[in-house]
Amino acid sequence: MLTEMEQDLRQSDGWAEYLESQGWLVEKLGGTKVFIRKIPPFGAVAKIQRPAKIPVVAEIDRIARENHALFVKIEPLSTASNFELLTNHGFVRDSSPNLATKTVILDLTKSEDELWKDLSQDARQSVRKAQNNHLQAVGFKLGEPGFDKALIEFHQLLKETGRRGKFWTPTFDQLRKKAEIFGTDAALFLAYSQSHTPLAGTFVLLDDGTHSASSQEGQDLYASYFLLWETIKGLKARKVTRLDLAGVYDPRFHRATQSWRGFTAFKKKFGGKEVEYPRPLIKYYHPFVKFIFKIAGA
Structure with missing residues (x-):
């Protein structure tokens, strides 16, 4: 990698x-x-x-x-x-x-125990709360059963996240094209409630967490914390050696990234190395x- x-x-x-x-x-x-x-x-x-x-x-x-x-x-x-x-x-x-001019990169060559210890206390507690809410994480790949339905569900979550955060999101056709082109190097992870309602999703290309999304219900149930942790484990199992969390707030570009402060705090709770381009x-x-x-x- x-x-x-x-x-x-x-x-x-x-x-x-x-x-x-x-x-x-x-x-x-x-x-x-x-x-x-x-x-x-x-x-x-x-x-x-x-x-x-x-x-x-x-x-x-x-x-x-x-x-x-x-x-x-x-x-x-x-x-x-x-x-x-x-x-x-x-x-x-x-x-x-x-x-993004600044990002956080997680080293997935570490053991699962080391990666867990890298999480902040708040992040570990949030993952446990999600587990207590009986959330389930599922990984999908193009061509496998359920992928098409999962990609539609993820796109709906992404649109909702974009409306909430007031940012542009790709079309379903663009997501589908990325999956088709990257093939086995594209991975989709979704978190579901007990009633199988999609709550959060992550779409990864190579080792880049290109798109992430969650519903308001998902945020209330700590689905984003749970899913990122499950994504880390899922990518590690697929022999991916790092995960780029795809951008954090950069004070050099305050105007362009000031709206990123919320998810920047979230991403930094998972440890990793900050990289400034x-x-x-x-x-x-x-x-x-x-x-x-x-x-x-x-």
Whole structure:
């Protein structure tokens, strides 16, 4: 499985195939994928997300010119080469990240006892309360009995969570496409009440907890705590070696992440290592676009 500074989900072949299904073009610069979205008649936008190695800037410029890109945004995995990009080749810091700039990663190579001890006292108590409420966790994979029904149930939970938190959620077709493309590298976990009402869900791609959701009833019954713990055990049983909890509050980007404070506190109760990614970088290839973005970020 991937280590912290190796290939990220956004540089995987599966993610490239998924974005292609959503209308993006994929170019490769060495081992790095560049994603391009055409915006007729204006040109295109391009993004390079979590590359293990940042490509040569001249090659980035070539891709940008060939596709008439208005800008290229890079969200680095590490600080290597950032200074050169920032100071010598027209890239500047960007204040609007597309990906989480800070996250918590759990080390699933630890024993189950060690992982349990990493939970805060409050998290352990919440898991026990959920168990006393007789909740049940079930894991699903594409092609197995019950997966299609479970994915529909998860999507309903996700929509409810989005409405409650006022954030965008993917369509059912997008979830289904991710499951189809990632196959055995996609895992879905749901928590149910005694009456088999779905209360909480987690959708994992590779080792990235891409989507999580819960109902209000699920929150009242501590289903989210219970399900994350069961997800940890389920992924560990499948030989996954880490779990990225997919973003926490980052004071560097207070405006963009301030609404994440609630689930940040929740995620930190499970221990793990906080990982902070470098600030995004952007290079504008059209002066008017640069002017518009400057006004928008003021």
